[in-house]
Amino acid sequence: MNAFEPLLAGSPGLPKSNEGDPVFAEPWQAEAFAMTVRLHEKGVFSWSEWAEALSHELYKPGRKADASDYFDCWVAALSRLVTELSITSWDHLDHLTQSWQRAAEATPHGKPILLENDPQR
Amino acid sequence: MTSHSDDGDHHDHDHHDNHFSAVQARVKALETVLTQKGLIDPAAIDAIVDTYETKIGPRNGARVVAKAWSEPDFAGWLRSDATAAIASLGYTGRQGEHMRAVFNTPETHNLVVCTLCSCYPWSVLGLPPVWYKAPPYRSRAVIDPRGVLDEFGVTLPDTKKIRVWDSTAELRYIVIPERPFGTESLDQQALADLVTRDSMIGTGLAKSAGEAR
The missing domain is CATH 3.90.330.10 (Nitrile hydratase alpha /Thiocyanate hydrolase gamma)
Structure with a gap:
């Protein structure tokens, strides 16, 4: 049993365990999944809106044959949806993405990676 | 970047230990934006992620x-x-x-x-x-x-x-x-x-x- 049945139903191809739970190859995939769950719970978008955004990415040409890019598509769909809903802009999202990359590079081992660590901020 | 000359037996010291791939950074960016807008709460996200602890x-x-x-x-x-x-x-x-x-x-x-x-x-x-x-x-x-x-x-x-x-x-x-x-x-x-x-x-x-x- 899991609490996210509707999300699972609206997300064709989601990698799942034998028990039907989603499985994640890397922690960021679970974070992307969890954010999507929360946004839906808050009523930011409906499952049909989500399913449409996700399908759009999943059926783009150039997908990997082994579907290992499933969560890349997931993140692309989520990014698209939040910009279409005017929650943020692509520019701002790209800017923040680059900032997080610089922050990670600038963070010494043993310290938490924080956005403030970006030297250009 | 490889201007150190006297640390011959240390390898890869210019290698950054912390690195985010583009998609990892994008996830963090989404989290930042959505948190700032009050749409998600990082603790709630962590709690959901933690329920999948054994699935990750x-x-x-x-x-x-x-x-x-x-x-x-x-x-x-x-x-x-x-x-x-x-x-x-x-x-x-x-x-x-x-x-x-x-x-x-x-x-x-x-x-x-x-x-x-x-x-x-x-x-x-x-x-x-x-x-x-x-x-x-x-x-x-x-x-x-x-x-x-x-x-x-x-x-x-x-x-x-x-x-x-x-x-x-x-x-x-x-x-x-x-x-x-x-x-x-x-x-x-x-x-x-x-x-x-x-x-x-x-x-x-x-x-x-x-x-x-």
Whole structure:
């Protein structure tokens, strides 16, 4: 049993365990999944809106044959949806993405990676 | 960038230990924006992620532990060269990190700290618990490991020593918990089910045979 049945139903191809739970190859995939769950719970978008955004990415040409890019598509769909809903802009999202990359590079081992660590901020 | 000339026996010192792939950074960016807009709360996200703790990453470490319990030769190899022993099972870290296995014994319990940055070997150990990344845990575990373990429900006899291991950029640890009593008849797969994530970082013990199912 899991609490996210509707999300699972609206997300064709989601990698799942034998028990039907989603499985994640890397922690960021679970974070992307969890954010999507929360946004839906808050009523930011409906499952049909989500399913449409996700399908759009999943059926783009150039997908990997082994579907290992499933969560890349997931993140692309989520990014698209939040910009279409005017929650943020692509520019701002790209800017923040680059900032997080610089922050990670600038963070010494043993310290938490924080956005403030970006030297250009 | 390679202008250092006098550190000939150190390799890769220009290598950054922390690195986000484009998609990892995008996820962080989304989290930042959505948090600022009050649409998500990082604690709520962590809570959802934590429910999938056992579904993230291959948790290969449990199989490493089960093999070490069953095969003394493998245990010996793990003790002398954990990186190679673990790699022999096809499990390699993404950054080619060195692993060291520390064995719990009746006399000594091992506890691993540090996972604040991106170098936690989750491909071997699974996802770190949310609290484990918190700075207070790290500092308290060093000062008062017995007290921290007590809070996690792990009460050790006063006579048992506790060793705390702090990962470095080059070296990551896996704790080999003590094999529970009454598990002589179990095969490696059943044994692996007893090995929790927490037992491999030392904040828990392996499950007893009775707890398995």
